[in-house]
Amino acid sequence: xxxxxxxLLNGLDKGGAYALIALGLTLVxxxxxxxxxxxxxxxxxxxxxxxxxQKILTLxxxxxxxxxxxFDAYKEQPYLEIWFGETGTTIIEWSVPLSxxxxxxxxxxxxxxxxxxLIQFFYKRTHAQQILVTFGLAIVVQEIIKSFYGANPIPMxxxxxxxxxxPIGEFLGIGDVVAYPWWRLIYLLFxxxxxxxxxxxxxxxxxxxxxxxxxxxxxxxxxxGINVExxxxxxxxxAAVVAGLAGVMYTPIVPPDYHMGMDFLVLSFVVVVxxxxxxxxxxxxxxxxxxxxxxxxxxxEVKNIFPGIDxxxxxxxxxxxxxxxxxxxxxxxxxxxx
Amino acid sequence: MKKQQYxxxxxxxxxxxxxxALAMPSFFVRDAWAAEFRNNPTKSGKVVFGFNVPQTGAYxxxxxxxxxxxxxxxxxxxxxxxxxxINTMKPLSLKGNGVNGQKxxxxxxxxxxxxxxxxxxxxxxIEKDGVIMFSGGSSSGVAIAVQSLAQEMxxxxxxxxxxxxxxxxxxKRRYGFRHFFNTHMSGAALGPVLEQMGNDRRAYxxxxxxxxxxxxxxxxxxxxxxxxWDTVSAVRTPLGAGxxxxxxxxxxxxxxxxLILNHYGKDMVNSLTQAVQFGLRDKQVNGRPFEIVVPxxxxxMAQGAGKNIKGIYGTTNWNxxxxxxxxxxxxxxxxQEYGFPPSQAAHTxxxxxxxxxxxxQEVGTFYPPEVIKQLEGFKFDGMGNGPTEYRAxxxxxxxxxxxxxxxENPTSQFDLLEVVEVVPRKQVEYKASIxxxxxxxxxx
Numbered sequence: 001x002x003x004x005x006x007x008l009l010n011g012l013d014k015g016g017a018y019a020l021i022a023l024g025l026t027l028v029x030x031x032x033x034x035x036x037x038x039x040x041x042x043x044x045x046x047x048x049x050x051x052x053x054q055k056i057l058t059l060x061x062x063x064x065x066x067x068x069x070x071f072d073a074y075k076e077q078p079y080l081e082i083w084f085g086e087t088g089t090t091i092i093e094w095s096v097p098l099s100x101x102x103x104x105x106x107x108x109x110x111x112x113x114x115x116x117x118l119i120q121f122f123y124k125r126t127h128a129q130q131i132l133v134t135f136g137l138a139i140v141v142q143e144i145i146k147s148f149y150g151a152n153p154i155p156m157x158x159x160x161x162x163x164x165x166x167p168i169g170e171f172l173g174i175g176d177v178v179a180y181p182w183w184r185l186i187y188l189l190f191x192x193x194x195x196x197x198x199x200x201x202x203x204x205x206x207x208x209x210x211x212x213x214x215x216x217x218x219x220x221x222x223x224x225g226i227n228v229e230x231x232x233x234x235x236x237x238x239a240a241v242v243a244g245l246a247g248v249m250y251t252p253i254v255p256p257d258y259h260m261g262m263d264f265l266v267l268s269f270v271v272v273v274x275x276x277x278x279x280x281x282x283x284x285x286x287x288x289x290x291x292x293x294x295x296x297x298x299x300x301e302v303k304n305i306f307p308g309i310d311x312x313x314x315x316x317x318x319x320x321x322x323x324x325x326x327x328x329x330x331x332x333x334x335x336x337x338x
Numbered sequence: 339m340k341k342q343q344y345x346x347x348x349x350x351x352x353x354x355x356x357x358x359a360l361a362m363p364s365f366f367v368r369d370a371w372a373a374e375f376r377n378n379p380t381k382s383g384k385v386v387f388g389f390n391v392p393q394t395g396a397y398x399x400x401x402x403x404x405x406x407x408x409x410x411x412x413x414x415x416x417x418x419x420x421x422x423x424i425n426t427m428k429p430l431s432l433k434g435n436g437v438n439g440q441k442x443x444x445x446x447x448x449x450x451x452x453x454x455x456x457x458x459x460x461x462x463x464i465e466k467d468g469v470i471m472f473s474g475g476s477s478s479g480v481a482i483a484v485q486s487l488a489q490e491m492x493x494x495x496x497x498x499x500x501x502x503x504x505x506x507x508x509x510k511r512r513y514g515f516r517h518f519f520n521t522h523m524s525g526a527a528l529g530p531v532l533e534q535m536g537n538d539r540r541a542y543x544x545x546x547x548x549x550x551x552x553x554x555x556x557x558x559x560x561x562x563x564x565x566x567w568d569t570v571s572a573v574r575t576p577l578g579a580g581x582x583x584x585x586x587x588x589x590x591x592x593x594x595x596x597l598i599l600n601h602y603g604k605d606m607v608n609s610l611t612q613a614v615q616f617g618l619r620d621k622q623v624n625g626r627p628f629e630i631v632v633p634x635x636x637x638x639m640a641q642g643a644g645k646n647i648k649g650i651y652g653t654t655n656w657n658x659x660x661x662x663x664x665x666x667x668x669x670x671x672x673x674q675e676y677g678f679p680p681s682q683a684a685h686t687x688x689x690x691x692x693x694x695x696x697x698x699q700e701v702g703t704f705y706p707p708e709v710i711k712q713l714e715g716f717k718f719d720g721m722g723n724g725p726t727e728y729r730a731x732x733x734x735x736x737x738x739x740x741x742x743x744x745x746e747n748p749t750s751q752f753d754l755l756e757v758v759e760v761v762p763r764k765q766v767e768y769k770a771s772i773x774x775x776x777x778x779x780x781x782x
Contacts, residue, residue, distance in 0.1 A: 006587040014581060065750045070673030073750035151398035153607045155644025165617040177591045181615045184583070253615070254580050254608055255642050259396065263580050298584035300571060310584070311576050 002169065002177045007295045009168075013184045013253075015291025016191030020246035021264055022271035022283040023195060024239035030215050030278030031232045034119055035127045037135040040261030040268065041142060042107065042240045046247025047256035048145055049106050050099035051154050057092050094159045096252055103244045111240025115233050138261065146258040153255035158183040183252050190249050194242055195284055201238075202280070211235055215278070270318050276331025285329055290314050376492050377468040379704050385440045387412065387691060388463035388472035390456060390484065391498065393448040396578070396604045397476040400638055400683045404474050404498055405446060406676055407684035411691035414671070416441050422671035424692060426664040426720035431700040438698060449475050453483035460484045464493050470704050471496060471694050474687060476603075478502030478550040485514035492782040494706055496690035499655075499683040501602075501634055502553040506734035507773025512780060513706065515713055515728060517693070517735045518686045521550070522773075523766040524633045524653040525557035527739040530759075531651050533565055535596065535629055542594035543572035544585055544609055546601050554600040554633050562598075570594040575605070582609040586616050595623035597630045606632055607642035614646040635742055637754050638681040647744030647754065654740045656685040656722055657757055665722040679752050689721050693728075707780035724763065731770035733777070739766050 169178030275282030
């Protein structure tokens with residue numbers, strides 16, 4: 001029972017990350033018809049918003065270690081700590097949550113610039129061309145990040161208050177073995193919030209309704225005098241923000257490096273395809289489903305029966321889903337099939 | 339019968355002719371070396387070393403450090419700069435004017451830490467750039483792959499960072515040499531540290547699913563089970579898994595009280611960070627603290643784990659904080675050139691380039707079989723690890739091994755690892771036969 005609960009939580013947590021990235025990906029595909037292979041890079045850029053803010057907040061006074069003469073070695077004390085004492089320390093410790101404030105405008109700007117500067121010229125091109133250009137863009141972006149921050153992962157601790165483990169077993173009255181990191185629970189909650197916010201925005205705002213109408217029948221909406229392209233540009237920006245925020249919150253879970261976007265890219269596409277191209281609920285459902293399956297497939301009991309299943313389970317499920325439901329779990333007939 | 343009379347002049351002439359006749363075979367053989375081996379510098383007029391390191395991918399920073407060390411080694415071999423460890427190496431044949439009177443140049447390649455890419459890059463260096471020796475890398479999978487290419491093509495490969503027993507065990511090659519230590523030595527060095535944790539511990543292994551991980555897991559199991567420990571489970575994890583949570587949570591209710599992370603580089607950073615996240619560092623099992631061990635540390639990459647490495651034990655081939663004459667000379671030279679200390683990968687690569695050059699200088703030729711014979715059984719000192727020997731049987735270097743611990747109170751940004759023990763060479767030695775393998779022929 002303990003192991004089941006822990007793996008379920010792991011699966012939900014992974015699923016939250018997959019769903020958040022896939023959500024933006026499928027949103028862009030559903031509105032603009034663009035297969036955006038640079039979406040993983042947006043996730044990575046969000047993470048590096050957090051890294052950048054941490055670097056700014058930890059700008060330090062350097063005290064040279066005089067015992068070392070062959071190169072400059074320093075003991076560093078951040079200016080924030082020198083100037084504001086414990087308050088400064090607390091600000092630094094909370095740099096990841098604070099980064100969300102930075103990531104929203106930065107990612108929105110990057111998203112809009114990417115769409116206006118490059119993506120818009122490929123609306124009418126083939127998907128193969130879109131994939132090539134966006135994949136190329138992703139490589140350029142990650143190499144730029146590598147040149148500034150290096151190739152090594154960068155530690156991004158969660159605030160100490162949220163760093164320990166939650167005694168879930170004690171809450172449930174099943175002993176003290178089931179404990180789960182607070183930050184991962186927060187990430188799960190955060191993913192529910194963001195997914196919910198995107199759905200509410202699309203379902204209950206006029207702006208969202210126009211976007212959904214545009215996804216269904218762009219020509220008719222344009223005949224009503226609405227500039228659909230501008231709306232879709234904003235949607236691209238929103239997708240970038242969602243990916244970026246997911247990246248920020250992911251940094252305490254896996255120390256970020258320049259390649260983290262690529263690590264998620266293929267998985268996210270599988271999630272989108274399994275969910276149904278252009279289907280937002282499908283992306284969320286598939287994200288959580290694949291996350292949970294991957295988690296349970298990694299248990300020793302399952303691996304003893306099917307060695308290596310943890311590495312192929314997602315692709316195996318994708319094959320089965322596509323064989324039985326070619327449009328994915330919640331893909332609709334006619335959606336992006338013209 | 340008339341007795342034949344010889345004058346002194348005739349005897350000298352005859353003796354000279356006889357000596358010339360006797361010397362003839364070696365004279366021709368020497369010419370044969372010059373003519374019959376690949377990329378002969380005497381023929382081509384250039385001595386080119388190939389440095390095949392990861393310039394892209396997860397180990398790009400380590401590869402960059404290897405490349406820095408190689409460039410420094412070339413400078414020192416050619417008599418430029420302050421000489422670094424060439425000033426401290428004993429015995430030394432290099433004269434500070436290149437090798438065998440020729441200046442050394444180099445080309446670089448990108449292994450991408452992928453066996454096929456590394457082989458392609460090495461092949462290009464050998465066939466197109468005419469390298470007489472190539473070196474580098476940050477992975478045992480890559481080292482084993484390019485080592486077999488070296489044997490096929492008759493060009494010496496001086497391994498970079500590779501830690502699997504297989505490199506100088508079942509996959510050893512006559513044309514491959516490893517200065518870096520291996521997983522068996524790590525296990526042997528960590529033995530006393532594990533013993534201090536108790537003789538009735540229960541270990542849980544998370545192991546990177548490739549040659550190095552298997553090798554590391556086996557070596558630690560040998561030692562820990564020899565101490566009386568139980569191995570609760572040994573779980574193979576995919577390389578580059580990123581999130582290891584699904585592999586870590588089973589540890590919580592497994593009854594284990596030690597977690598062995600047979601992960602290196604980015605995997606180590608991620609799995610250690612997440613193990614600490616799941617509270618394993620603060621966990622108590624049967625009244626004793628839960629322990630985490632990282633058998634192979636890389637200071638360069640440990641930075642990514644931040645404070646999570648504090649107090650965690652492991653081993654390393656070399657550390658910049660060592661105070662011996664050779665290490666100090668290298669740290670000074672590297673630090674003044676680049677502004678920061680070298681990594682263990684940089685150290686091993688520097689030593690490898692110098693050792694190869696020195697062997698060529700000693701035998702007065704680049705002919706690989708002669709250079710290989712010179713390196714086999716070569717004993718040296720002053721290169722940062724105390725008295726060292728390149729064992730002839732398997733081309734594995736034997737030297738002292740460092741047991742390190744994540745520093746609790748670092749004095750600078752580079753002071754991440756604290757050397758807790760220098761384990762003497764004799765404690766980590768083993769018979770070459772235990773890992774099998776065949777070196778293969780000298781002539782290819």
